[in-house]
Amino acid sequence: MTEKENNKKTEDAGNYFPVNKSYIKRKKIYNRIAYASAALAFIIGAFPVFHIIYSALIIGYKYLNWNFVSTLPSGFPIGAKGGILNAIIGDFYLVIIASCLAVPLGIGSGLYLSLFGKKRTNSIIRLLNELMIGIPSVVWGIMGFYIFSTNAGLGFHFGFSALAAGLTLGFIMTPIVTLLTEQAVNRIPASYIEGALAMGATKWQATKSVIVKAAMGGIFTAVLLGVLNIIGQTAPLLFTNYYNTGMPTGITGPGGAVGDLAMLIFIYIHEPSRILHYKAEAASVVLLFFVFALDIGMRLISWVTVKIFEML
């Protein structure tokens, strides 16, 4: 048998692997194109963020000092002198009030949806949640106005106040926290809960000592994204709180309204005053800083909590 014949035989036996050189060349090019498009998409997507930070810094830098964040606005038009402390304090009020409503409600419903509910009811509730996230915030504002500010709705008469605005923002935040909590819990392997149930844990025991702990990081993210969403809202505040240039004296009724960074920016930009325009830019840097600090802070808290929970 000649060598050639021998080679042919191995071919027939299936030991021969046909190499398609042009295809190999093409697939490398496709890979590069995919990589380049992804990078381009990222650059296009990230550009506005960097542009906003850059231009806000360029315009607003001269107001970025301690005084700016630690004093109340004064002068004429109001804000021409002083800082934005009213808005910073106001945001704290609003975030805390909104969270008091949305965190327990959102986490509770999220846990319910992923652990306790039945499939059919769940899909209805999930649909409602998605619809709620899709409702324009202006509509929420009008709803909040009727329900909380006037006494036409359910008889609350909170007026234009932190409580009315905070609760309205809480309703905007709830479906976000719900949906993200549900997703966080759904990511937990089913074997965790099965393991707990098989040892005789009730569903609630399994939830609180295994599931919630395992999903803690994701639940923190859910709350964080909810807070970040409401911190930038202006439309709901137009109808439920408007804006206070000073400090609130309560959380309802006259004197219950608070300042708010997003509202401050919105109002200052509409004033025919260059100083206020600059201050609006500076305020947006402060707002971005808070968002950033909140993000880092929550991650830190979540990391520490997860570590602590592992030891319990």
Added chain:
Amino acid sequence: MAEIDNNNNININNIDKNNIDNAVDNIKEEIKIEVKNLNFYYGDYHLLKDINLFFKKNSVCTILGPSGCGKSSFLRTLNRMNDYTEGSKLKGEVLLDGKNIYGKSIDVVELRRNVGMVFQNPNPFPKTIFENIAFGLKIHGIKNKQFIAERVEKCLKYAGLLDEVKDKLHKNAFSLSGGQQQRLCIARAIATNPSVLLMDEPTAYLDPASTATILDLIANFKKFYTIIIVSHNIQQAGRISDYSGFFLNGELIEFSKSGDFFTRPKDKRTENFITNRF
């Protein structure tokens, strides 16, 4: 021969033929779990069909069968884990110590304390090694720290894990290897002092060395527990089990002492299976 059921070839072979009455009484006493006319459905899908068998106290029984034949589903009917599968339905009885676990007065929490389960994938909780075992005590209301610490140590010892982990009880369970994690799950399962252990392919994802360790454990465990293992590994079953059952398409084809099961199977399909023709 004492035939418990006419359809399913359930036979007890160690019975003195001259003393059947006496023998039947003995069997009754020795039976830990008896499954009677069990039918199980996922929605309209009739999976388990008329299962009749029993498990003797302090014996190891292996459930064999090709994948998808309903082994896991069957195992989960024995501690009512199927309660949580939406749309599932069960008919028939499962008697544990003579009491129907699907009866009205049954406390499912107590049932699961008494019937431990080990899963196919090692599934420790995302907690420390210590807490993984202590969890089973805490959920049943045990608070005494010293008792918990002693029990944790004892369970780790029984599961042959104590020497390997005694210096890192407060490290995360995920820092253990797959085989160690599975032994931790076994330690966790015996923490609640069960009398029955259900194991669903406990060695399916483990390397041969870990598998051998766990099989040795199981062989020692039958002093304390009635053990029911699902497996698709025929050699394993032959090595460690006293009884073997063969499931096919949701039916119990054969159930008998492992000696007979492997050397003189009654059913052609069992024979095909154990000679690897599935």
